[in-house]
Amino acid sequence: xxxxxxxxxxxxxxxxxxxxxxxxxxxxxxxxxxxxxxxxxxxxxxxxxxxxxxxxxxxxxxxxxxxxxxxxxxxxxxxxxxxxxxxxxxxxxxxxxxxxxxxxxxxxxxxxxxxxxxxxxxxxxxxxxxxxxxxxxxxxxxxxxxxxxxxxxxxxxxxxxxxxxxxxxxxxxxxxxxxxxxxxxxxxxxxxxxxxxxxxxxxxxxxxxxxxxxxxxxxxxxxxxxxxxxxxxxxxxxxxxxxxxxxxxxxxxxxxxxxxxxxxxxxxxxxxxxxxxxxxxxxxxxxxxxxxxxxxxxxxxxxxxxxxxxxxxxxxxxxxxxxxxxxxxxxxxxxxxxxxxxxxxxxxxxx
Amino acid sequence: xxxxxxxxxxxxxxxxxxxxxxxxxxxxxxxxxxxxxxxxxxxxxxxxxxxxxxxxxxxxxxxxxxxxxxxxxxxxxxxxxxxxxxxxxxxxxxxxxxxxxxxxxxxxxxxxxxxxxxxxxxxxxxxxxxxxxxxxxxxxxxxxxxxxxxxxxxxxxxxxxxxxxxxxxxxxxxxxxxxxxxxxxxxxxxxxxxxxxxxxxxxxxxxxxxxxxxxxxxxxxxxxxxxxxxxxxxxxxxxxxxxxxxxxxxxxxxxxxxxxxxxxxxxxxxxxxxxxxxxxx
Numbered sequence: 001x002x003x004x005x006x007x008x009x010x011x012x013x014x015x016x017x018x019x020x021x022x023x024x025x026x027x028x029x030x031x032x033x034x035x036x037x038x039x040x041x042x043x044x045x046x047x048x049x050x051x052x053x054x055x056x057x058x059x060x061x062x063x064x065x066x067x068x069x070x071x072x073x074x075x076x077x078x079x080x081x082x083x084x085x086x087x088x089x090x091x092x093x094x095x096x097x098x099x100x101x102x103x104x105x106x107x108x109x110x111x112x113x114x115x116x117x118x119x120x121x122x123x124x125x126x127x128x129x130x131x132x133x134x135x136x137x138x139x140x141x142x143x144x145x146x147x148x149x150x151x152x153x154x155x156x157x158x159x160x161x162x163x164x165x166x167x168x169x170x171x172x173x174x175x176x177x178x179x180x181x182x183x184x185x186x187x188x189x190x191x192x193x194x195x196x197x198x199x200x201x202x203x204x205x206x207x208x209x210x211x212x213x214x215x216x217x218x219x220x221x222x223x224x225x226x227x228x229x230x231x232x233x234x235x236x237x238x239x240x241x242x243x244x245x246x247x248x249x250x251x252x253x254x255x256x257x258x259x260x261x262x263x264x265x266x267x268x269x270x271x272x273x274x275x276x277x278x279x280x281x282x283x284x285x286x287x288x289x290x291x292x293x294x295x296x297x298x299x300x301x302x303x304x305x306x307x308x309x310x311x312x313x314x315x316x317x318x319x320x321x322x323x324x325x326x327x328x329x330x331x332x333x334x335x336x337x338x339x340x341x342x343x344x345x346x347x348x349x350x351x
Numbered sequence: 352x353x354x355x356x357x358x359x360x361x362x363x364x365x366x367x368x369x370x371x372x373x374x375x376x377x378x379x380x381x382x383x384x385x386x387x388x389x390x391x392x393x394x395x396x397x398x399x400x401x402x403x404x405x406x407x408x409x410x411x412x413x414x415x416x417x418x419x420x421x422x423x424x425x426x427x428x429x430x431x432x433x434x435x436x437x438x439x440x441x442x443x444x445x446x447x448x449x450x451x452x453x454x455x456x457x458x459x460x461x462x463x464x465x466x467x468x469x470x471x472x473x474x475x476x477x478x479x480x481x482x483x484x485x486x487x488x489x490x491x492x493x494x495x496x497x498x499x500x501x502x503x504x505x506x507x508x509x510x511x512x513x514x515x516x517x518x519x520x521x522x523x524x525x526x527x528x529x530x531x532x533x534x535x536x537x538x539x540x541x542x543x544x545x546x547x548x549x550x551x552x553x554x555x556x557x558x559x560x561x562x563x564x565x566x567x568x569x570x571x572x573x574x575x576x577x578x579x580x581x582x583x584x585x586x587x588x589x590x591x592x593x594x595x596x597x598x599x600x601x602x603x604x605x606x607x608x609x610x611x612x613x614x615x616x617x618x619x620x621x622x623x624x625x626x627x628x629x630x631x632x
Contacts, residue, residue, distance in 0.1 A: 176430050177455045199458045241430070242462055 015237055016218065021071070026110055028075035029083055033126055038079045044072055083108050086129040086257075087118040093210035093232030099160040099255040100131045101231070102350050115145050119152055122258055129157070129259050135299070136164075136253045138191060146303050149256075149273070149342075150311050156271045156343030158257035162350050166192055166246045169213055169238040170225045176241050183212035184227035192227055195245040201225070213238060257345075267319055267344035269298070274332065274339040275311045282335065283312065289331045290316060293324040311338075320344040352547060357511035358504045358518075360549050367549045370489045370517045372446045372465050375409045377489070377519055378551035381616060382580030384448055385605060386412035387587075388557075388595040389425060390432035398587040400439040402602035407609045410466070411436070411445040412582055416452045417594065418472050425593045433463040440465075448491055448582070454482040461488045471496045471523055471558070474506050484513015491582075493521045493555070496534060500543055507550060520544055520552040521582060524559030533561020533598070536569050541576040553580040557598045566600060567608050574615055583608075 032038070051068050052061040086107040088096030097109045110127060112118045118130040132145045166188055170179060182189070182201045189196070189203040196203055204224075206212040212226040217236035225241065226232075233240045256271070276282035290297055299315040318325040320341065333339050352359060369378035376382075385403040390396045390413045400411050415432025417425065428435070436447045446465035451457050452473060460467050466489045473479055474495035483490045490510050494503045507518045522541065524534025536559030544552045554573035556566045570581050586592045586599035600608070 176459055177453075195462075199462070245462075 012220065024071070025075060025078055026108070028078055029085060029108060030110065030126060032079045035079075038076050047072070084128040085110050085126070086131060087112050087121050087127040088131045089113070089115045089118055089133075090208050091210040091214050093213055093229055093235045094208065095162060095164060095229055095253060096131050096133065096255065097210075098229055098231050099133075099162045099253075099350075100129075100257075102162065103131065103158050103160050103255075103257055103348060104129075116148055119148050119154065119258065122154055122260060123152065125260065129257055130154070131160070131255050131257050133253050133255050135301075136251070138187075138248065138251050146301060146313065149313070150303055150305060152258070154258040154260060154342075155262045156256050156345055157259045157261075157263040158345045159269065159347040160255045160257070160350065161347060162253050162255060164191075164246070164251040164253055165230065165244050166209075166227050166251075167230050167233060167243050168195075168225050168241040168245050169216065169228055169233050169236075170241055171216060171220055172237070172239045174225070174239070174241075178223050179225045179241075180223040181221070182225045182227060183215065184209050185212070188227045191246045191248070191251060194247045195242075210235075263343055263345050265346070266321065267346050269315060269317060269347050270320060270325065270344045271313065271315050271342040272329070272332075272339065273311055273313055273342055274336040275305060275309060276336050278308060285335050286312075286332055289328050289335075293328040295324060295328055352501055352504065355504050355508055355548075357516075358508045358548050358550060360547060368516070368518075368551060370519060370551060372410070372489060373444075375446060377553070378579050381574060381578075381612065382410065382553065383408045383609065383612070384410040384412050384553070384580065384582040385585045386448075387414075387592065388584050388599065389414045389417055389593055390428055390435050391425075391593050393435045393438065395587060396435050397439050397442055399585055399602070400443045400445055402587060403585050403605060404443045404445055406602065406606035407613075408445065408585075408605075409580075410448055411439060411443065412448045412468075412584070413439070414450050414594075416450055416456065416460075418450070418452050418470055419594070430459070433460065437463045451479070451483070454479050457482040457486060461486050464488065466491050466519070468521075469493060469506075474498060474503065477509060480506055480509040481513055484510045484515045486515060488515075489517035489519060490515060491519045491521055491553075493523050494525070494537075494540070496524065496526050498525070500540060500547070504544075504548060507548070518550050519579075520548070520550050521555055522552065522559065522578075523555040524561075531562075532559075532565060534559055536560055538569075538572055538576045541573065541578045545577055551579040553582055554578045555582045557582075557584040557595070557600070561595075561598045563598060563600060563604075566598065567604070567611070570608055571611060571615055574612060574619060 048065055048068060051064055055061045055064055084107050086100045087110050088094060088100050089112055090096050092111055100109045115132050118132055121127045122130040134145055180202055181204045182196060183204045183206045185208050186205050188209050209228040210232045213228040213232035213236045216226045217238060296317040301313040302310045305311040367378055369376050385408040387399050396413055413436050415427050415429055417427035436449055440447050448466040448468055449464045450468040450470050451460040467483055468491040471493045492507055510518050522537060524536045527535040529535050536556060541552055556569035560566055560569055573581050584595055584599050585602060585605045587602060589596055589599035589601055592599045
């Protein structure tokens with residue numbers, strides 16, 4: 001090992017330390033939800049004792065205690081600020097995080113491994129908001145998420161239509177000519193099939209786009225690259241070799257933003273969920289109401305609910321304060337078995 | 352000229368190759384490609400791109416991989432340079448021409464550029480020619496500085512047989528005993544190529560002469576000789592250019608040249624009309 005290599009490893013470690021510190025601060029913000037007051041001397045003492053016990057010859061107790069007093073101080077500082085959290089599915093850098101930043105950049109995005117965890121966290125009050133993907137122009141409906149939405153009482157308070165631009169990322173200093181393996185999730189790899197073939201790159205499946213970027217940064221496999229968002233490049237300190245490597249450029253994902261509280265601002269789009277009696281013409285009659293009131297529908301989705309029974313998701317243009325929307329919903333209520341206005345909100349279209 | 356199966360004009364068939372790059376047609380009308388010798392920085396490239404676009408250029412040139420006579424000279428920014436060119440295209444809409452020097456870079460350069468250039472020193476680099484024969488981007492094939500017309504057309508044949516039918520020939524001057532100019536621009540090759548091949552041919556008066564004062568007259572002469580376009584080095588600040596600073600044209604001079612080309616173009620239309628009348632008689 002020469003000095004250059006050692007320095008590279010030092011940088012890699014520093015980067016890991018920073019990431020871990022960030023994760024720790026996120027946990028501190030989450031812990032705040034369970035605490036009546038920020039200061040907890042008992043817990044601090046217990047923590048410092050445990051850390052002292054893990055000291056080594058190079059990391060002596062006094063040194064590590066100094067560092068940890070600083071860390072705990074900063075955690076408390078953050079807890080005192082009134083940060084609101086928004087949960088998304090995936091690792092940091094996932095497109096859900098990109099969508100949440102587009103929707104409101106003041107919120108602190110927190111990663112969750114499953115969409116179910118996102119909704120659960122919002123329901124229990126751990127997070128103020130949650131963002132979930134509902135449909136993609138290439139991949140179609142996000143089935144699992146729609147099933148979750150049937151069974152939740154959360155309100156839709158916003159939506160984001162996000163163009164998915166995939167980037168080829170490497171560790172800084174990688175010679176592009178030496179790249180052989182490219183890690184990403186199967187959908188992203190499929191969307192870049194021609195790009196990979198043209199440059200003789202081998203696709204390697206990974207569980208998540210941002211997860212692949214994270215793995216690249218942490219494990220530094222040789223002759224490798226990842227396909228992920230530009231945000232992942234920033235977060236994991238990777239170099240963007242090429243932007244927009246997807247074969248088709250009409251790649252959009254639509255996300256819904258959910259919250260326990262309803263939307264207080266005026267919206268221009270509504271989402272409803274309803275079910276109808278198992279009888280001829282019941283769905284038709286619902287659609288007829290919207291047609292007669294001249295309301296433009298933007299999405300309709302049927303989700304198997306119980307055997308033979310379907311729930312329908314419907315999005316349409318208009319505000320819940322519009323007379324014609326009020327009239328339509330009154331009429332629809334009479335001819336459906338269940339009806340819930342999930343929310344009226346503004347949809348953000350990202351260019 | 353034997354064995355130029357794909358490069359030569361077929362007997363009696365006068366159809367000429369027209370290559371479309373975005374909305375630019377090479378082989379129809381007169382195309383002007385302009386820009387810096389090397390991509391030195393984002394500011395320098397984008398500023399030059401804006402200036403040449405304003406003056407009426409159709410495409411942007413700029414080198415990211417530079418084959419230099421000395422290993423100690425500036426070798427180009429490589430991949431970073433390609434990213435800058437891509438950005439310059441996004442800003443100005445000008446399609447990009449850039450050189451490739453290494454067969455391993457061919458597919459990558461194609462991801463960023465619209466036309467890939469084979470430089471004079473690589474004209475007979477057959478492994479590189481075979482590689483660019485496989486891609487779907489047009490190839491600008493410069494004439495080797497010591498090459499005959501036949502050798503040059505054979506190199507075009509290498510690319511065409513690979514399956515890439517979009518080759519643009521480019522005369523860039525040859526070595527003679529003359530030293531006042533950097534090379535001797537061989538304009539007689541333009542009508543000669545037109546006699547033998549259906550491929551479009553453009554002229555590089557910047558490398559062809561290496562002297563700023565001679566570039567303008569030779570650009571006009573290239574048009575008069577029947578070339579399909581010119582490729583010319585323009586730098587937003589020639590005195591600070593990292594390569595070829597003596598032949599880099601400042602933007603205002605380039606704008607002047609563009610106006611003169613416009614005037615000459617209408618004269619040439621008239622002259623070509625005369626020719627047609629004569630053959631009718």
